[in-house]
C-alpha cells in the first residue's frame with residue numbers, strides 16, 4: 001500500500017507540472033496529476049496517477065479530491081503565451097481566472113488549505129528597476145499577466161477570509177529539461193527561445209528569428225533570467241513544506257538573479273549542440289520588456305532556494321540531451 005501523502009498537481013502533464021511531479025515523488029509524496037491534456041502529454045506523467053479532467057469541471061474535481069484526499073494542491077494549468085493573450089483574452093480570463101476560481105472552491109469544500117500557485121514575472125509588467133523584488137508594483141502589461149495578478153489578489157482575499165494557505169511562485173524564464181532525460185519541454189507550437197534555437201539547429205525551423213537587436217542592453221538583444229525547470233520544481237516542494245510548517249502566505253520570485261541576452265542564450269545552445277544556430281535578425285516582438293531579472297533573495301532565505309542546474313550551459317545541455325532522447329525513440333532527426 002502506498003502511504004505517501006498525495007498532492008494534487010493540476011496541470012501535472014505539462015512542462016513544469018511534470019517536473020514538479022518528479023520532484024514531489026523524490027521528496028516522498030504521491031503526485032496525482034490532474035490535466036485535461038489540452039497542452040499536456042499523458043506520457044509525461046510517470047510518478048503517480050493521471051486523472052484526466054478540466055478545472056472548470058467541479059463535479060470531476062470533487063470526485064478526484066474525495067478519492068485521493070490530497071494534503072495540498074499545486075496549480076500549473078494555465079495558458080501562458082503573451083501574444084496569444086493579447087489576441088484572445090477571453091481564453092485567458094476563462095481558464096486562468098474563472099476556472100481557477102472553480103478549483104479554489106473545490107479545494108475549499110474538500111478542506112484542502114495548502115495551495116502553491118504558478119505565477120509569473122509578467123505580473124510586474126515593465127519595471128524600471130532591475131533586479132525585480134517581490135514588492136515591485138504589480139502592473140502587468142498584457143492579459144496573461146493580468147490573469148495571473150487577478151488570481152494573486154483572489155489568493156490574498158481567500159487567505160484572509162477562509163484561511164487559505166497559499167504561495168505564489170513568480171517564475172522568470174523556465175527552461176531546460178530533466179537532467180535524467182525522462183521528461184522535457186514539448187510545446188506545440190513552440191514559442192520559447194531555447195527550444196526554438198534547437199529546432200533551428202535540427203533543421204525543423206529554417207532559422208531562428210531574433211526579435212530585435214536595438215534594445216538598450218549590452219548587445220542590443222533582450223535580457224532574461226533563465227531558470228532550470230528542475231530547480232523550479234524543487235522550489236515547489238520547498239514551498240509546500242514551508243506551508244506545512246506554518247509559513248505565512250506570500251509570493252516569491254524564482255530566478256537566478258543573472259540575466260542573459262538572446263545572443264548569449266543562442267551561444268549556449270551552440271555550445272550544447274556543437275553546431276551553429278542559423279539566425280535571422282528580425283524586428284521587436286510586441287510586448288517584450290528589454291530586461292527581466294529576478295532578485296531571488298527572498299526565495300533563497302525562506303525557501304532555501306539554491307538553483308543547481310540553472311547556469312545557462314547546464315540549461316542548454318539538459319534540453320539538448322532530452323531532444324536527443326526523443327529523437328532516438330521516435331526515429332526523428
Ligand code: UDP
Nearest residue numbers: 191192193196209210211222224262285288
Ligand atoms: N525570442 C527570440 N526569438 C524567438 C523566441 C524568443 O528572439 O524565436 C526572444 C524574445 O523576444 C525574448 C527572449 O527571446 O526576448 C525570451 O523569449 P521567450 O518567448 O522564450 O520567453 P518570454 O521572455 O517571452 O517569457
